[in-house]
Amino acid sequence: MSVKEIPIENKGFYVFHFKGNKSKPVFSSEQQHILSKGELYSLCLIKKGETSFIINNERVQVAQNHLLLTNPSSRVNGSSVVKSWDCEVYLIFFTLDFSFKLDFQEDFFEVTKKSLALNDSYIWSLSNQDSTNLSNLFKQFIHYDRQGASYLFKNQIIKSLTEILFCEIARLGSQNMRNTPAIPSRKREILANFHLLLKKSFHKEHMVQFYAMELGITAKHLSVITKELTGKSAIELIQNVLVEEAKSLLCQGLSIGEIAVKLHFSDQSFFGKFFKRNVGISPKEFRQNLYLNKGD
DSSP: EEEEEEEESSSTTTEEEESSOOSSSSOHHHEEEEEHSHHHHHHHHEEEEEEEETTEEEEEETTTTTEEEEEETSSSEEEEEEEEOOOEEEEEEEEEGGGSSOOOOOOHHHHHHHHHOOOSOOEEEHHHHHHHHHHHHHHHHHHHTTTTSSTTHHHHHHHHHHHHHHHHHHHHHHGGGGGGOOOOOHHHHHHHOOOOOOOOTTTOOOHHHHHHHHHHHHHHEEEEEEHHHHSOOOOHHHHHHHHHHHHHHTTTOOOHHHHHHTTTSHHHHHHHHHHHHHHHSHHHHHHHHHHHHHHH
């Protein structure tokens, strides 16, 4: 059996590839720790053979050319994998926050919102062509990850592949969810709408009260829901998005003053204090570290 993890720099996104049927555990202890965090969505493509997992204390069987989708409420037991001798499996785990780093249009989130709001896990049957298309995308991830750090545009290529993959999942979801007689969880629907609203408004709106009012609930109720479903309060989710956007803008070379204006902080000093409180170093130190790492 071989297992390949693609260590994409953003730790909200993980890719695994395994095949064969030896006694060695599919996931290392470190990888199982990642999966046990309880805040991950997952996509599991069975390209060949068949495999099964224990999800929410129930064993789920997944056959060739099927895609298993789970959300954070689906407790996947990483040590419970049983596989056929000829199986070949691709796995992706990601946080919903990770999607904020990708350049998606609003209609993408509208298409996926229904599936994000569902409580259960789902198994989609794929055509041979769709299964092949997805496995080819996974192979591309593996290929580019094997390139050295000096490989020109490596990170941008991986990011572009991630966007293509997510759009393919959204396309397949729009087909499969039409035939899924499922009722969304009200809490998950609120969380999905919050993420959609946050995607559109976080540059200007930093207060929980704004999002709660737009969603027609109290700020306390919104934070209770986000804490229950993601392990983070609403303000933590807002701040996480702001911090990641600030890091991205620093990497792009914008001045600290320009970033403060772009993210609607009252002034550069207030932005600097916010960044240091959440990251542990100042924006200037963060940028200096970038230059030092590039020189290594």
